[in-house]
Amino acid sequence: MLNKIRWLVSGNGQHSEYADIVVSSRVRIARNVSQFNFDVKLKPADAERLLQFLRTTIGSLIKGEYIDIRQISALERESLLECHLISPAFLRKEKPTGLYISEDGDISIMLNEEDHLRIQALAAGMNIQQIADKIFSFEDSIGAELDFSFDETYGFITSCPTNLGTGFRGSVLLHLPGLVFTNEVEKVLKGALQIGMAVRGIYGEGSEIKGSLFQISNQHTLGLREEDLLQTITKLTSMIVDIEKKARDVIFSKARHEFEDKIFRSIAILRSARIISTDEVLNLLSAVRFGVGTGILKEVNLDVVNEIMLVSRPANIQLFYNEILEEHERDVRRADFIRSRLSRKTA
Amino acid sequence: MLCDDCKKNPATIFFKEVLPEKVVELHLCGSCAHKRGLLLTKKMSPIEMLQRLLKEKSAKDEQIICGKCYLSLAEFKRIGRFGCVRCLETFKPYIKNLIKQIHHSEKHVGRHAEHGKQKGYEVYQLREQLKKALEKEAYEEAAAIRDKLKKFGVESAE
Numbered sequence: 001m002l003n004k005i006r007w008l009v010s011g012n013g014q015h016s017e018y019a020d021i022v023v024s025s026r027v028r029i030a031r032n033v034s035q036f037n038f039d040v041k042l043k044p045a046d047a048e049r050l051l052q053f054l055r056t057t058i059g060s061l062i063k064g065e066y067i068d069i070r071q072i073s074a075l076e077r078e079s080l081l082e083c084h085l086i087s088p089a090f091l092r093k094e095k096p097t098g099l100y101i102s103e104d105g106d107i108s109i110m111l112n113e114e115d116h117l118r119i120q121a122l123a124a125g126m127n128i129q130q131i132a133d134k135i136f137s138f139e140d141s142i143g144a145e146l147d148f149s150f151d152e153t154y155g156f157i158t159s160c161p162t163n164l165g166t167g168f169r170g171s172v173l174l175h176l177p178g179l180v181f182t183n184e185v186e187k188v189l190k191g192a193l194q195i196g197m198a199v200r201g202i203y204g205e206g207s208e209i210k211g212s213l214f215q216i217s218n219q220h221t222l223g224l225r226e227e228d229l230l231q232t233i234t235k236l237t238s239m240i241v242d243i244e245k246k247a248r249d250v251i252f253s254k255a256r257h258e259f260e261d262k263i264f265r266s267i268a269i270l271r272s273a274r275i276i277s278t279d280e281v282l283n284l285l286s287a288v289r290f291g292v293g294t295g296i297l298k299e300v301n302l303d304v305v306n307e308i309m310l311v312s313r314p315a316n317i318q319l320f321y322n323e324i325l326e327e328h329e330r331d332v333r334r335a336d337f338i339r340s341r342l343s344r345k346t347a
Numbered sequence: 348m349l350c351d352d353c354k355k356n357p358a359t360i361f362f363k364e365v366l367p368e369k370v371v372e373l374h375l376c377g378s379c380a381h382k383r384g385l386l387l388t389k390k391m392s393p394i395e396m397l398q399r400l401l402k403e404k405s406a407k408d409e410q411i412i413c414g415k416c417y418l419s420l421a422e423f424k425r426i427g428r429f430g431c432v433r434c435l436e437t438f439k440p441y442i443k444n445l446i447k448q449i450h451h452s453e454k455h456v457g458r459h460a461e462h463g464k465q466k467g468y469e470v471y472q473l474r475e476q477l478k479k480a481l482e483k484e485a486y487e488e489a490a491a492i493r494d495k496l497k498k499f500g501v502e503s504a505e
Contacts (some may be wrong), residue, residue: 034432035468041416041430053471114428136458145467148460149432155455157426157435161446164435166457196451198392219393223452245468300369 003065004083006105007122009305015302016125020293021241023173023213023306026084027127027135028120030158030167032149038159039095039114042226045110047095055098057145063140064102069093075324076101078315084122086110106131108140115167118143124306126237128170132230165222170233174179174240175292177212178247181255185214188240192216197236211282216240248294263291267300270308271342275328276335281312304341312339350376393449400445413437463465470499 008024016022030216032038036050055066069090070078080086085108086099098111110118119138151158155165164340179185188256198219216236218229251259266287270276289305291297311320312334318325321333348360356376391399401424408421417432420438427437445487473496480489 003402032432033468037431038429038434040428041418042425054469057467109410129393139458143460147468150460151435153454154435155430155457156460157429160397161427161429162397162449164446165450165455168457219452220452222446222450222455258464298352329389 003101003105004080004085005307005310008124008302010309016127018073018241018293019125019302021175021244022126022237023125023175023289024045024122024132025126025174026120026122026171027128027132028118029135029139029156029167030115030163030169031117031119031146031156032064032158033141033149034149036116039112039118039160039250044095046235050116051098054117055100056303057142058100058109058111061101061141061145062100062107064100066109069097069099072316075315075318079313079319082313082316083310084118087113087118089114092120107134114145115163124302126172126234128172128233128237129230131154132170132226135287136226137290151204156189163221165220166224166226166229168221168226169217170231171215171217172233172237174214174237174244175212175286175289175293176240176244176247177286178242178244178251180212182247183252184243184247186242189214189216192236194241195232195236196220197233211286213282213286235311252294259290260296262287263296266295267291267342270338273335274332276312276338277331278314278334281308281334281338285309300347301341308341348374350374350379352376378421389417396449397427400448401425408441411438411441467497470496473499494501 001158003252017148033050036042036046042050047105059066067080077091078085080099081088085101087110090097090110090113093112095112097113100107100109100111102108106123107119107121109120113218119135120136131215151157156163156167158164158167176185176188176279179188192199197216200215201218218224218231218233266284270281270284271287285305285308288297288300289302292300292302292305314330316335317330317337320337325333348358350356351374356378358374360375360380362371362373362375362380379476383465404421406422408424409419411420412418413430413434414437415452415502416430418434420441423434423438423442429438445492472491477489477492477496480486480492
């Protein structure tokens with residue numbers, strides 16, 4: 001479990017500035033090997049051959065763990081999804097697929113997703129430039145071994161026309177309780193859409209937004225350089241961080257007691273509950289994250305908040321206790337887990 | 348006048364779009380206009396845009412076929428995915444506008460891939476063949492594969 005969440009849980013409680021507002025950063029690039037057909041025309045035997053080839057090549061370039069998706073349990077697959085290491089589409093694949101996770105857990109590579117390679121890097125806080133640098137340096141080393149599908153006019157050729165060009169998707173996960181409170185969230189997010197950014201809920205497209213968490217990412221991949229996309233995301237993020245900070249000032253001048261009340265009630269419920277659902281955790285954690293970020297709640301750090309956010313997901317909590325649990329049992333064990341994490345820090 | 352799509356409800360919306368190759372005129376009812384995504388107030392995402400644009404079908408789509416993976420343009424429009432590296436080149440004349448509308452751009456400007464890196468896969472294949480030859484103790488065959496590997500300037504062992 002630890003290996004899969006290390007990208008979000010630093011281990012020393014140290015986090016970059018505004019890590020309560022910018023929860024995490026993610027970059028992925030889509031690449032294909034020109035000798036092989038793309039997903040829809042890739043025969044199972046060729047998919048197997050490609051998988052073995054990529055596995056061998058990547059294995060010689062980075063230290064890490066290789067996971068044959070067919071060899072692991074449904075629960076473990078679900079857990080990889082909850083830790084954001086694989087996509088929902090990857091889970092549904094019937095052809096042979098594999099996943100590489102680098103030794104320090106920051107780079108993960110889906111093999112035989114919609115594209116032959118989906119190279120992804122994740123990090124806590126606002127670190128999109130650093131992880132993009134990691135991805136490109138890895139791409140340079142693997143690009144020396146492989147012939148990537150590339151067209152002078154349309155750039156990297158991807159399975160889906162919406163990824164043509166850079167095949168690059170950069171995103172940040174934002175926690176915006178201030179903007180939710182001042183009712184400005186829609187205005188800000190509409191502004192993001194106007195400059196070519198997409199706004200989604202935490203678990204990808206179509207899902208409802210929970211716990212004041214919003215994800216922004218670039219929509220277009222053609223006609224813009226990777227560094228321009230990174231710059232746009234960085235600028236937009238720092239702009240939203242500023243507006244969120246202003247909204248928090250409004251909160252403190254207008255509703256300080258109400259918010260403090262909400263923060264302390266939330267941590268009290270998390271410390272005391274005997275049965276708790278994933279959604280309730282997400283909403284209570286939002287208030288706790290806000291309390292930690294504003295310095296109101298001093299005895300909890302963001303590592304613990306992030307760890308609870310990931311480990312309390314349904315499959316993760318079962319893997320954590322190494323037992324198959326029904327929904328009600330999960331809610332009980334989740335509450336156990338959270339109490340143990342929060343009491344340890346205050347003992 | 349009845350809606351062009353459902354042919355049931357009265358048409359309340361007149362839609363006209365001038366495309367390079369033709370002019371599209373549609374008389375639609377509110378619900379069908381919505382289904383086609385014509386009443387969206389927010390900007391469409393590239394995926395939504397792609398889905399909308401792929402609905403433009405033509406009779407000759409079946410005849411335009413990629414020479415490498417045999418995906419037809421009709422099939423591409425149904426699934427919205429390319430079958431191989433060469434599909435894009437084959438379909439380019441027919442989907443140039445589609446790509447432009449999705450990305451608001453027609454030209455890649457980012458990182459580049461260098462061509463001629465097939466070495467990686469060929470070397471890998473030769474090494475696999477060598478392993479098999481050695482397993483079945485076909486030493487002559489193994490020696491020939493080793494010679495080929497030497498031409499790539501790599502050692503036969505990992």
